[in-house]
Amino acid sequence: MYDFEFVKPSTVADAVAALASDEAQALGGGQTLIPTLKQRLASPSKLVSLIGIAEMKGVCKNDDGSLSIGGATNHATVASEAAATYPALAALAANIGDPAVRNRGTIGGSVANNDPAACYPSAVLASGATVITNKREIAADDYFQGMFTTALEEGEIITSVRFPVPQAANYQKFEQPASRFAMVGVFVAKFADGVRVAVTGASEEGVHRWTEAEAALSANFSPDAIDGLSVSADGMINDLHGTGAYRAHLVKVMTKRAVAAC
Amino acid sequence: MPKDSGIGASSKRREDIRFLTGTGQYSDDINIHGQAHVYFLRSDVAHGRINKIDTAAASAMPGVVRIFTGADFEGIGGLPCGWQVTDRFGAVMKEPAHPVLAQGKVRHVGDPICAIVADTLEQAKDAAEAIELDIAELPAVVNMKDALKPTSAKVHDDLSDNLCYDWGFVEDNRDAVDQAIKNAAHVTTLELVNNRLVANPMEPRVAVGDYNRANDESTLYTTSQNPHVIRLLMGAFVLGIPEHKLRVVAPDVGGGFGTKIFHYAEEAFCTFAARQLNRAVKWTSSRSEAFMSDAHGRDHVTKIELALDADNNFTAVRTETYANMGAYLSTFAPSVPTWLHGTLMAGTYKTPLIYVNVKAVFTNTVPVDAYRGAGRPEATYQLERVIDKAARELGVDPIALRRQNFITQFPYATPVAVEYDTGDYEATMAKLEEIADLSGFEARRKASEAKGKLRGLGVNCYIEACGIAPSNLVGQLGARAGLYDAATVRVNATGSISVMVGAHSHGQGHETAFPQVVAEMLGIDENMIDIVHGDSSKIPFGMGTYGSRSIAVCGSAMVRATEKIINKAKKIASHLLEASEADIELKGGHFSVKGTDKSCAWGDVTLAAYVPHNYPLEDIEPGLEETAFYDPSNFTYPSGAYACEVEIDPDTGKVTVERFSAADDFGNVINPMIVTGQVHGGIGQGIGQALLENCAYDENGQLLSASYMDYAMPRASDVPFYTVDHSCQTPCTHNPLGVKGCGEAGAIGSPPAVVNAVVDALQSGGFKHVTHIDMPVSPSRVWAAMNG
Known part of the structure; x- marks a missing residue:
């Protein structure tokens, strides 16, 4: 692992500001990024942890019946808190990796990384969910653009994902x-x-x-x-x-x- | 009523307390004041010529102590090979140099090129990136059959070709076997691959080299199954350090499975560099490094033919195997496909004629050596698969076909040069039928079918040669070492005992089982006895732990030493009790005089030995410590019968193991619980090989399965609850404990059971064209076979 600076802001605004510096990299649960760093395959100057941002955490049901999940919410939380509203999504989250992965990995991290074998992207796309960033709302159909490729721009943060709940x-x-x-x-x-x-x-x-x-x-x-x-x-x-x-x-x-x- | 101590008791593993509470002392826990760290820059190409290594810029990087290359080792011996095989024409095998750091060429992905020693590991890695390497990539030699073509690139330029040896066994039987196959009523032929495996012990390899300039002593802390062997190989053959100036310590070791038998470059390097730098040097393998630097296992490509007469008696077996050696000869690599493999081709059957041909091949891959079972799983797999295939072709019951051909008279001299001293193959088969509830299989199959699943039953036998090995015999076969073992029993003044044993425990439970034997012999509490192992400065000598030899060979040495202790203690007791030595009896920790009520306690005698105020000093020395070396007169031959039931999901091809039963004959058993655990672990590894594990290279020699993302280790959910029985016991006739060894059995007996079951499931499900699927029997392979 190369040396890097580490910051853990508590607001989206602070995170966006921190990500503005050269070679800064957002860090969710680190389930892909940390192994990559350990193998010296990435060398960000600064890691900006998103998991200290309270407004990006949690699962809530919206008035229109849809379900919003904060970008920094880990899989274990989704598995338990989405179970009543969107059981298929909760079941998906409950079967990602192992308990350690589920308690570290986040939905925002998974969706931003768009690993071709990840579970979450299929739920986002099949649900016709909306990926909400600090800048805009992106429909799932526009968001995924090929393996490890998304509509996200440099420094853009997934603050939440909003899922319509299917029948x-x-x-x-x-x-x-x-x-x-x-x-x-x-x-x-x-x-x-x-x-x-x-x-x-x-x-x-x-x-x-x-x-x-x-x-x-x-x-x-x-x-x-x-x-x-x-x-x-x-x-x-x-x-x-x-x-x-x-x-x-x-x-x-x-x-x-x-x-x-x- | 089960015993609660001594031989036969399921004493709880005392070492587990420290393993499970994080208080074990592993090599990586050892940190020496002022130590430097080494990072190995390894080849990322399979085959290449080293044109230039420029370390100037890297050497000036912060914290760098020194950067070593192959040039630093030019005057120093390479890594030695411990076994020389003679080929079918009487010529010795080709034995290429195995440098500590690459010289001239790199020969596999992971071959170490430079060793960067720095104050910290991160600094060493930083410096590695600043080394300028100019390596001209050469065509890689990967496929064994291609490697033997005259047009193939050569792994070693100084050798005539990539063939290490072409071995025939028994060469004198060759023509007779050919004739028998020609004249047979039926011949079943099977071509198969025994897949390459990576052992993946939980603890990766570590080496910490230390040097004391004051007395010119070197110490190596290393993850080894056999520290004395490393001292011998490294001291005598690589670095030229005499034994009395070289201490090798293997403290707690987190699993070996064979891969920690061998002497590795990193060990030699750390010991060498510590002397050069007068500073301790430490290396801890990463998991990624382990995949490309730990010796791999198996990797055989085999054609086997089984000939039968009109009554279905086996008349001959002929095999041709290509065995991958990798780029260099690892310590015992040449012995694995030959003497540890060819000698087991009789299995449990009275086949009169057997011929085994093995072509060992150099390729641009990681060296291959012994892995749990070492040669015996390869022999068992091909034999038990071809028997199953024969039964299917002949339309006979595979169990009946085996039974009909069982060896029933002992001792039995096989046509492949070994003599089975004892066994009862019918007994283990009958026990298997009972514990596996084979009569209930058809009902279970129907239940599976009702769920839309295919169900299959696989049954097979195995035999292995353990208790390795008679030194004079293996010497004739090319071993460059003796394979005895040693133990010192040190009785302390208060009666407690330390037993210094040459066997090394890296998960086997020796610290529990060995004291049980001494406690039984002396009639004292086993908690009064500890064993000491793993440190060449503390134990007399030892050849270490592999080949399921620890209790059979080292345990026998311990018995002999304990017998000497008893003899001396009786002399002391006869003096204390003023009786004739012939009348002294030792029972329940007390010495008594036959026919009297006179007695003294164990502790009275031991105290007298160390406080000899009232002591026969004119006849015997004070103290109570004895050493024995034990060299076995034969191998031991554990055997058994295994049954596996699988379900296959016909939509996906996924195989699940639903039931697994093992009936083993290990001779006498010291600790049944530990033996059961050994069988469980072995079966787990065997199921791993059969269904999951696959070390794969691409055509350029790049390692495709270089991490757990692609190398599938078995997990708890991949295996069923096992039914294990070792009540069938035909004790070994030639060692004092009557033990045979149990460490490898599970890994030897289980792969054919799984594959036999898969083929049975597919055949019974209507996929009659599927007669074999190579391991690992992955979902995609099953699906391809079903749709092929």
Whole structure:
């Protein structure tokens, strides 16, 4: 790890100011960034911890029925506090990593990093959630732009994520055997006006919607609706743990299971 | 009623108190005043020529003490290999130099190039980044069969090719085996891969070198299973430090699994640098370094053929194996695919003709050496898989086919040069059928099918050769060491005892089990006895712990030394009791005179030995301390039968182990609880190999599974509750305790059980074309096989 300055501001404004300095880097729960630093693969001059900002922490239900989660809220908190309002999201949070990860990692950190095998991006995208930053509100469909790539600008902080709560939803994760990240994760969310399906882990493009499945499920919300669909192996991740064809197959299997579990 | 102390008692592991309360003393806990830290700059290419190393700028960095390169070791011996294999044509194996730091070329990702010694580790890492390296990358040699093609690049330029040896065993049987296979009623052939593994002990390797200029003594604290072996190899062959000036200490060690047997470059470096700098030098491996510098395990590619006659009797076995040595010969690497593997190819079966061919190959990968089981898992896996395949081809019950071919008469001389002293394979199979409830399997299969899952049953036997090893025999086979062990029993004046043992405990529970033996022999409380191990300055000698040898070999030395103690103590007691020595009996910690009520306590005798006021000084010396060395006359042969039941999710190919049962014959058992724990751990590692673990390289020699993000270790949720039994006991006939060893059995017996079960599940589920899936049997491989 290289030397760096460390600050832990207590307001968003102070954090934004701190991030304005050259080579400053925001730090959520550090579940990706700290290992990266330890391997000397990043050398920020300053780490700006966001987990001391009270206004960025917590889970609350809004008047319109949607659920807001502060960007610095850890997974364990979401697992317990979102359970009544949005059980599928809480279940997703409860199965990220292990207890240590869940008590450190934050939703803002995960969504900002946009790891192609992370769980949260699928929930944000399938829910049609809104990513709220210190500057603006970004619709999920505009936010995710390919693996490790998002609409966030330099120094922009995710202060919260606002989730519309679907009528029914479920997340199915098939774990990569070593990392236990999603080898394929599928989040299905059924709203009054249609179904959204987001896939994580599988694609070289990162999290994405499976629009054919959305159309089929919007017409017939049952596992059988998936049977006639095919998923192309093109652009799927092909690695030590599975071929693109296997991942494409798992997308179907996990989607059907998510629908069945809704 | 189970015993509550002594041999056969499940005494609780006394060492666990310190392990579980954080008071263990591991090598990394050792910090020497003024110590410097070393960081190894390692190759990031698999194969390359070193054109230039410029350390000028780096040497001027803050805190840097000195930067060493291969040039600093030119006049110094490389890392020695402890076993010389002779090939089928009578020539000795190729034995390339293994420099402490790379000289001329780098030969695998992780090969150390420079050692940067600095006041702090961070300073050393900073300086490493300032070193200018000019390395011309060369084509990497990765695939073993490609490595043997004449067009292949050479790992070692001074060798004629990448073949270390081409070994045949028993070479004289070659033609007869060929003939038997040609004439067989049925031949089953199976090609398989025994996957490369990384041991991943919880504690990574550490070396702390210290030097005392006042008396010219070096001390190395290291994570070793065998500190005396390291002292011998490093002192005599690498650094030229005589034994009396070199102390090697292996304090608490957090798991070894074989990978901490070997002498590593980092140990030699820290000892060397401490002498050069007159300052202690410390290295602690990171987990990432461990993946590319700890010796790996297994990595065999094998073709096995099993010949049967018309009555399904095994008539011959022929194997051809390519065994990966990696870039250099690690300490005992050549012995693993040969003498620890070929000699076990008879298994538990009376196959009359066996021929084993092994081609050991150099590649641009991390060196491969012994890993829990070492050669015996590879032998067991191929044999038990091919038998299963044969049963399927012949349409016979795989258990019946095994039973029909069991060895039933002992001693039994196999056609592969070993003599099984004792065993009862029918007994362990019958015990397995009982504990695994094999008769209930079909009902469980139906229940799984009702849930939409495929269920399979895999059963197999195993045998291993433990208690390594008779020195004169292994000497003939190429070992450059004796494989006896030693113990000193030091009885103190008040009767408490320290036993200095050459075996090293790094999780096995020796500190509990060894005292149980002495307590049984003397009839005293086992808590009066401690063992001392792991420090070459405290123990007489010792070859260490591997090959499930500790209790069979070192325990036998301890028994011999304790017998000497008893003999002397009886002499003292006869003097104190004014009776004939022949009439003295030792029972329950008391010496008594046969046929009288005269007695004295253990403590009376021990006190007399050290306060010899009333003592037969004219006949015997004061004091009560005895040493014995023990060299076994044969290997020991633990055996057993294992059963695994798996479920497969046909949608994803994911395999889950639902039941696992093990019926082992370890001969006599000292501490049943510890033995059960050893079997549990071994099965866990075997399931890890069978389903999860895979050390993979790409075609350029880059390590793909270089961290836990890609190397899948088994976790608690990956294994079921085990049913383990070791009540079938045919005691070893040639050691005083009748013990056989239990440390590796689980890892040897379990991989074929898992894979046999997977194949059974797929076959019974209608996937008749699937006759084999290579380990690890990952979900993607199962799915590919189902859809292949």
